[in-house]
Amino acid sequence: MKLTCYILILFTVLASSCTKEFLEEDPRTFLTPGNFYKTEADLQMGLNGVYRTPQDRYSNMWGAPCWFGWATDLGYLTPANGHAFHNQPAHLRADFNPASDMPWNMWDYIYRHVKDINFLLAAVDVVDAPAAAKTSIAAQARAWRAHLYFDGVRIFGALPLILEPVSDVKALNSLTRTPAAQVYEQIIKDLEFGIASLPNTYTAAADKGRITAGACAAMLARVYITMAGYPLRQTDKWEKARVLLKEFVDDKKYGAQYNLWPEYSQAFADANIQGGQEAVWTVNFTRGTFGQGSQVHTDFSPIELYYDSRAGLTRGGGWSNELPTEAFLASYNQARDKRYTFTYWRSTADLPTEYAAINNSAGGPVVFAAPHIKKFRETSPNDNSQGSGLDHYIIRYADVLLMYAEAINETNGANAANYVNLVRRRAGLDDLPAMSQTQLRDHLLLERAWELCFEGERRFELMRTGTYYSRVKAWNPQAGANIVQNKHELWPVPQREIDINSNLLPNNPGY
Template sequence: MSYRNLMAIMVIVLIGSCFSSCKKFLESNPVSQVSEDNFYKTEADFRQAVVGAYSAFSQVYHGNSYYCLLVDLRADNTTELTAGGDGNDAKRNIDEFLEVPDNEHLTAFWQNSYILISRVNNIISRIDASAIDDQFKQQYASESKVLRALAYFNLVRLFGDVPLVTSPITDIDGSYKIGRTPVADVYTQIIKDLTEAAAALPPSYDDATIGKATLGAAQSLLGIVYLTQKNYPAAVAEFKKVVDAKTFSLLPVYADLFKAGQQGNKEAIWQVQFKTGTSGLGSNFPNHFAPTGSEGITIPSGGAYGFNQPTEDIANAYTTGDVRRNNIADGYTKDGAFVAAKYIRGYVDRETGGGYQDSGADWYVLRYADILLMYAEALNEADKAPGNEAYRCINLVRERAGLGDLSGLNYTTFKAAVYNEERLESPFEGHRWFDLLRTDRGMEVMNAKVSQGAGSSSVGISKPIQKFQLLYPIPAIVVSTSGAAVIKQNDGY
């Protein structure tokens, strides 16, 4: 049986058994776990467990977590406060920085992240003592470490100090009782996991197993971690490995990134992959991103909710001739009349399947163009000036976009240029809020775009944000379940 077919079977089983109730999970019910006595013995057991980890990985990025809402909707690229937006309170509050600790999306994201962590901890802690071949030990342990590193990297950027759990736990209370681990210690574990994984992962897989973490994924993610920590020489070293390996390259046509059948393309360093036509394996992006009222027009069937729409701010940020602007649709035609409601073509128009949550639209976790731009950013920071390689990287991305080469910039003007290019290249792929946090521009950028009243600006905030709002609140049920204030709430909430 191929990896993809096994994945299909396991995702259906695991989603049905483990994701039915966010609240139920967080109220101390056992984490999905199979007894060590009758599992974790054979190569097939561990292969199945790794597939289960990838199913949890997919739930972090869609399902009821809506990763995109916490990272894109939070910033200035997307909103639901324009024509065609649903107006759902939990999402609107994230958009407007009004969320409270019991926000359902924060709870779901936390839940699904720790389900993923629990599953990979089970694998990592047991695989060394198993009798399977060393080749599989290294492979499965390394994939699991990349998944764990990514989960903690997301958590620590969104919430700050979080429980650092690296061994099996029998229920969710096990993570709460250890309390919150300082950010610096979480980053130490992230770097350790990625460094160890990079020593054993292959550069690529065959067509039957694309979508798994590779050497390039581990190195790329490690480079972003170092860039976030402002360790620029280390970031340069990791990004250079990815670029010099020539495993990945830019697709010649930007729009091709979002066409059907692009799983495992040359630019995709790591994707969360979905499959249309099989119940439970499709993504929900088209339904969630298509404007309300566009059912049967922008998407073939199922609801359209407008949860994540491009803002006027990002639409107006493109210069004339930039082909990437075409990824933003300005509206659709209904009953012969044009309806002005922006949406993201890359998710709505491609491979939409036959109904709700049945799309083949994937999510790029890591894309080569973004690595080129962050490499250019790191080089400029490390040298305090842009050199030939920094220019080469940013201009490769600009040339595909139909724009001219940059030259003659200094450290400050190049930094501004690369920040802008990062925004324009992948505005709807879960990077913008993290980019603003990494570059210490969260308050500056968002507070420069405050509207005159709730809903009057497509950016989505009606008053300046405060420093504490750079982190989300810890989900309320996590705090209350920990008991005796073992886990304290973030300041300001």
Template structure:
């Protein structure tokens, strides 16, 4: 899959037709839409190009803001230790509608959606086997659902575009759909994808969406909507671990999940693929996330940016005996004028870049530990903690290598105490993987948790204490540029 994405990104997708009154020249670096949808090979390239937009959505050194800015930085896990490009505004809840990162992310989502819509519209006319055509359509429905799922959690109701747009007037006819309507489409797309996608692919195609990935994401959607019964039923299809149809399981060693030599392992259900080497398809996360104060000390190529730096709050959340802390968190220490400062960074995206912002680290969208913890959450909401505790302890036993650190029934005697135990376990297990802020939104804990964090750590540092309040801090602004272009769009409070 990495090879195919590279091929697609080296070819610009565009229409090359010209008016007869001009000299007819064809750009050899572009593929006409006529040729692109002429046969199965062309359709495959179009599908691969749709996958390629995920790099813009989740983070790319040459373009794309990255989901981390919307999922980690606003939370109590991390902050952006830079003042430029409006990144720090996401940490301080001062994001204005003109913030360029909003526009970039919005456009990345709708670029992906547009490519998916074009494929869904044109694939039926392509001469190919029905099975392969259905699979391609299922793949892009998965990608479209993933884009809308991220967008609705960031902005609430967004324009719901499910057909190919032919002209600007059509594009400007869309206002904001309701949150309920967006979720209904997301459910439909993931369900459609689940029914036609395969269990697995050949090694060269690893990274394409499977029906297991569609089930896992659909379960997450149900959980986010508060439909715990449907969530539990859907995620149960992926159980039991190890003996399920997809072979999903927890790796024995937590660190092995994130190794660039062990990508697409049995714990990873869906990930955005990256390939380093100067092709424009490498991942930027290693350089982006290490401290900018570190220079070339940590990264021998490209230095650090400090875009997504671990906060003391997350460091303190780990028990001293938790082995995941050493795997997850690195420390860079500086001493200036006899003042020593510790900078913390995530070690989950460690690699040797080929160039600046050009590493091999894939972005893991969903993995099996997430499925187990979501199942525990749904089970607790339906039946209480009695059966939910075993799934949380399964994660803890992998982390600690024993049963000594299991949660006990006394610690999780009530549904409320189990909720907090699951919330904490998700924070530790999935730290810096783009889940924390959405978790806090889903459980209605964002205001309580963030205000406590601000109070504790800003008071300690002598800073003015920020407090956030509902509802306006729980959604990001619609990009100003989009509202100026399309008068049908309305702004969030």
């Protein structure tokens, strides 16, 4: 669903600083959710606005594609970046605290979009429109709400659970933090509604990229395996995940359209992401100016290209915001794993056709100070002065297969390695040897890293497996020097939120 224009509906909660005269104005003169939504077309317009939600999380917030790769075993922040906004969380310095900007940016992102979704859902209940259309709109909106709260509960732990439109400032400023287990239960309800209400596929070309029943099922499986791990340790959720993933992979309950592309590189071709056979849940972007297209490619692209007069931003330069750790690079079978070859580059000589003019010029190839990530490059044309039109995966089928293997392994089932081997064979690797449950568990942490690196989930994978502290300490010198166990697993609740609502205290441990 390439939305070339998003209609953003602003549901503004007026702050207490408004003047008395303004508050006494006739409210009918202002655009509000209550007086905007009148028809089915209005509801669809609101839903299109909701689909903009993940563009912030995966692209448009400053350096957002790297937020959950920094301070992990896979990625670190380039030393060329001197901004405190990025350095505080990447280094896990003491000045990463409740007053830091990044936690507030994430908190604000979650609740701005939850607010819009809740107003849309309230309107669905009252607008005169066909029941099927209303159900579909509500299911898609609730799936995005589940996505928002899933991020929120994994980042902050307990946080306010708001399910109705709230415009009263006093009510908003008296909310308390809902226990994490209760937040998860609502996430499950929203995703189950999507599974029951949405189709497996859409027939209209304009609907490509919309959330499907399969997308909700895959996300629910991710939720279950997260709940089974740290910190909730609800181990009964492993069986729920296994059943759900069996229906997805073996029984084809959500359609037979899902499969791996024959080559790893094909999974990241522009034409193959949205609506492609590996796409389960995606973020849609439209090529254009900053704020419209994706900044994923620019965040990962080499700063050496940006500063080279022969290249610059328009020839693939970027900010080098996340680089692979040496330990992670060393973990690959570099000679055989196709994922290694496709994911990284060290100079323009690695792309001889695209950079022939530079490579053959007097200065020769541009060599980078460290290997860079190129799996998200938009190569035709590769112009980082614009936002990329390359869509981004939230969940792809390779992830589903690896989750299924993990769920089988944790429930003492047989043949878990079969699903890992499907992913490995595509990468050019041999099948796994016989492994114990513990050995396969440890290997899956690596296999998921090789397959899914830098796609936005690594921090949460380390969290749920209870390995966050140990892996960062051993693999990432930048963050490992400062990491504190039982503190840095969560981010702090922002101080500016606590200043207006002390009910959010106590803050997370260590903050």
